[in-house]
Amino acid sequence: MNETIAFVQTPKDIAKLMISLISENKKIQKNISILDSGCGKGIFLKGLQEAGFTNIEGIELSKDLYEFCLKKFPNIQLYNDDYLDWLSLKEYDLIIGNPPYTHYNSLPRSSRSKVVRIVGNKESDIYYAFILKSIELLKEGGELIFIVPYGFFFNTYAKVIRERIIDNGYLETIIDLDETRLFEDENPETLIFKFVKKSLESKQNIRILRIKERNFKPNTINNKAVESLSNSKENEVFTYYERQMFTHENEVWTTYPEKIFSDFYLLKEVCWIGVGLVSGFEQAFLLDEEEKSLLNDEEKEFLVRSIKSKHCQGYWTDGFEYYLLIDKRIKSEEELKRYPTIHRKLISHKDSMTVRYFPASNKWFHWQALRNYEKLRSFIAQPKIFVPSLDRSTENRFSLTEEPYLPSGDVLTLVPQQKDPFFLLGYLNSKFFREYYLSAGARRGHRISFTQRIMSNVRIPVFDQETENGIAKIAKNIFDGKNTAKRKEIDEIISINLK
Ligand SMILES: C[S@@+](CC[C@H](N)C(=O)[O-])C[C@H]1O[C@@H](n2cnc3c(N)ncnc32)[C@H](O)[C@@H]1O
CATH class of the missing domain: 3.40.50.150 (Vaccinia Virus protein VP39)
Structure with missing residues (x-):
C-alpha cells in the first residue's frame, strides 16, 4: 500500500x-x-x-x-x-x-x-x-x-x-x-x-x-x-x-440554538416563493444603455428589467439590469432574423451558446431555465421581496420593490399574498429571524443559503395585530428613508414579544 x-x-x-x-x-x-x-x-x-x-x-x-x-x-x-x-x-x-x-x-x-x-x-x-x-x-x-x-x-x-x-x-x-x-x-x-x-x-x-x-x-x-x-x-x-441529541425528525443538523415558538404559520402559507430566471449566458442577453437604444419597438417586447443579488441592499433594491429575455416566442433562427439588433448580438455568441447546457426542447438562443416565468409575470405589478440565494453579508438582505422587476437566477423571490409586505420585510430582516434561519440549517461556510425549500417551511411566529403593524411601520420607514438605523427597533419589538 x-x-x-x-x-x-x-x-x-x-x-x-x-x-x-x-x-x-x-x-x-x-x-x-x-x-x-x-x-x-x-x-x-x-x-x-x-x-x-x-x-x-x-x-x-x-x-x-x-x-x-x-x-x-x-x-x-x-x-x-x-x-x-x-x-x-x-x-x-x-x-x-x-x-x-x-x-x-x-x-x-x-x-x-x-x-x-x-x-x-x-x-x-x-x-x-x-x-x-x-x-x-x-x-x-x-x-x-x-x-x-x-x-x-x-x-x-x-x-x-x-x-x-x-x-x-x-x-x-x-x-x-x-x-x-x-x-x-x-x-x-x-x-x-x-x-x-x-x-x-x-x-x-x-x-x-x-x-x-x-x-x-x-x-x-x-x-x-x-x-x-x-x-x-x-x-x-x-x-x-x-x-437534546438530534432525532430523525431533524432534517439537517445545526450548531445554532433552536428557536422554539408554539404559535406559528409557515411562510409558504402567506407568500409565493420561487427561484429566479436563469439566462445561462449572461454576455449574450445582458444589454447596456447603448445597446438598448438600438432596439426597435418589436424588439423592445423582449426587454426585461431584472434584479440580481448585487442590487439587493437589504430593505430596498438599488439599480437593475436590462436583459433580452428570449424564449419560445421565437421558434427558429429564421424567425430570429426578424429582430436585427437581437440577431446581431446573439449570433456573435452562437458557438459558445450552442455548447452550453440547455434542455433539448430549447434552441441555442433561448434562456436556459425559465421556471416560474408565467407566475412571475402575473406578479409583476405586485410588491416583491428579493433575497440573494447565497449571501455573505452579516445582516439579512431581504429587499422590497414595487417596480415591475423580474428576479435573476441568483436571487429568490417572495411575493406576499396575505400579510403586509412591510411586516414580512421587517421580520425577515430581523436578527431574530436570522438566528432562527441559521438554526434551520442554512449556513454554508460563511454564507447563508436562502433556498425555496428552507424558506417555504420557515415558521413565522403569530404576533398580535398591533405588533405586526408596529413592525410594518418601522420597516416602511426604513424603506422610504433608505436608512437602516431603525433595524434595532424591530429587533427590540420582536424580542419583547417572543420572550
Ligand atoms: C487528513 S490526514 C490526517 C493525518 C494524521 N491523522 C494527522 O491528523 O495529522 C488523513 C490520513 O489518512 C490516510 N488515509 C487516507 N485514506 C486512507 C485509508 N483508506 N486507510 C487508511 N489511511 C488512509 C492518509 O494517507 C493521511 O495520512
Missing part, C-alpha cells in the same frame, strides 16, 4: 484538544484500546503517548507514512492497510483522528468502490465511510472523536451518516470551528465531534461550542474550548449551549 489520499497534518493543539475530550473514566484507565484511523505522521499517536496511554494502534494507507511512524513509534502497533476494507481483530474503546476528506469523484478508482460499499451512494466523501466504519469498530460505550468537514450535518447524501449516529448512540460534544485556518492550503469548514456508542435510553445532551470568528490560532482554540467546556459557559472565543 503506498497511496496517499489527502494527507494533511492536524495542528498539535487541535489534536491535544481532541484528546482532552476523552471521558474521564477512560482517561484514568491508561490501557484502553485506542485506534488512530489514518495516522499520517502520528500527531495523535504522539499526543496519546504523552497523555500516558499505553494500548495505542494506528492504521495508515501510505507506506511512506506508515514507515515514518514505525521508526518514530516503536511501541505502537501499526498497520499499513486500507481502513475501509481492513478486517480488524477487535473492537476499540476509542477511535480518534483526522480522516481524509475527498469527494467520491476525486478518489482513486480503488477507493471509490469501497466508499460506495460502506456508504451506499456515489455522492459521498471518503470521510463519511471513515465515520461509519469507526462506529462499527467501537465497543459499546466506545468513543469516536474526529475532526471532519461540517458538510455531513446538512448534505442530503450524508443522511445515512446522521441516521447511523442517531441509531447507535449520541453526540456528546460538538466544537464547530467554521472556516478557521487550521490546515495548509485548504480551509474547509470543520468541526470536532465526540460520539458515544450507547443504547438509546442513555442519551445525554450535546454540548455545542461554536467559534465566534475564524482568526483564532490553534493554541487559543485549545485553551478556550477546554475552558468553555469545563465552565459550561461561553467565552470570548466560543459560544456555548446544550441541546
Whole structure:
C-alpha cells in the first residue's frame, strides 16, 4: 500500500484538544484500546503517548507514512492497510483522528468502490465511510472523536451518516470551528465531534461550542474550548449551549440554538416563493444603455428589467439590469432574423451558446431555465421581496420593490399574498429571524443559503395585530428613508414579544 489520499497534518493543539475530550473514566484507565484511523505522521499517536496511554494502534494507507511512524513509534502497533476494507481483530474503546476528506469523484478508482460499499451512494466523501466504519469498530460505550468537514450535518447524501449516529448512540460534544485556518492550503469548514456508542435510553445532551470568528490560532482554540467546556459557559472565543441529541425528525443538523415558538404559520402559507430566471449566458442577453437604444419597438417586447443579488441592499433594491429575455416566442433562427439588433448580438455568441447546457426542447438562443416565468409575470405589478440565494453579508438582505422587476437566477423571490409586505420585510430582516434561519440549517461556510425549500417551511411566529403593524411601520420607514438605523427597533419589538 503506498497511496496517499489527502494527507494533511492536524495542528498539535487541535489534536491535544481532541484528546482532552476523552471521558474521564477512560482517561484514568491508561490501557484502553485506542485506534488512530489514518495516522499520517502520528500527531495523535504522539499526543496519546504523552497523555500516558499505553494500548495505542494506528492504521495508515501510505507506506511512506506508515514507515515514518514505525521508526518514530516503536511501541505502537501499526498497520499499513486500507481502513475501509481492513478486517480488524477487535473492537476499540476509542477511535480518534483526522480522516481524509475527498469527494467520491476525486478518489482513486480503488477507493471509490469501497466508499460506495460502506456508504451506499456515489455522492459521498471518503470521510463519511471513515465515520461509519469507526462506529462499527467501537465497543459499546466506545468513543469516536474526529475532526471532519461540517458538510455531513446538512448534505442530503450524508443522511445515512446522521441516521447511523442517531441509531447507535449520541453526540456528546460538538466544537464547530467554521472556516478557521487550521490546515495548509485548504480551509474547509470543520468541526470536532465526540460520539458515544450507547443504547438509546442513555442519551445525554450535546454540548455545542461554536467559534465566534475564524482568526483564532490553534493554541487559543485549545485553551478556550477546554475552558468553555469545563465552565459550561461561553467565552470570548466560543459560544456555548446544550441541546437534546438530534432525532430523525431533524432534517439537517445545526450548531445554532433552536428557536422554539408554539404559535406559528409557515411562510409558504402567506407568500409565493420561487427561484429566479436563469439566462445561462449572461454576455449574450445582458444589454447596456447603448445597446438598448438600438432596439426597435418589436424588439423592445423582449426587454426585461431584472434584479440580481448585487442590487439587493437589504430593505430596498438599488439599480437593475436590462436583459433580452428570449424564449419560445421565437421558434427558429429564421424567425430570429426578424429582430436585427437581437440577431446581431446573439449570433456573435452562437458557438459558445450552442455548447452550453440547455434542455433539448430549447434552441441555442433561448434562456436556459425559465421556471416560474408565467407566475412571475402575473406578479409583476405586485410588491416583491428579493433575497440573494447565497449571501455573505452579516445582516439579512431581504429587499422590497414595487417596480415591475423580474428576479435573476441568483436571487429568490417572495411575493406576499396575505400579510403586509412591510411586516414580512421587517421580520425577515430581523436578527431574530436570522438566528432562527441559521438554526434551520442554512449556513454554508460563511454564507447563508436562502433556498425555496428552507424558506417555504420557515415558521413565522403569530404576533398580535398591533405588533405586526408596529413592525410594518418601522420597516416602511426604513424603506422610504433608505436608512437602516431603525433595524434595532424591530429587533427590540420582536424580542419583547417572543420572550
Ligand atoms: C487528513 S490526514 C490526517 C493525518 C494524521 N491523522 C494527522 O491528523 O495529522 C488523513 C490520513 O489518512 C490516510 N488515509 C487516507 N485514506 C486512507 C485509508 N483508506 N486507510 C487508511 N489511511 C488512509 C492518509 O494517507 C493521511 O495520512
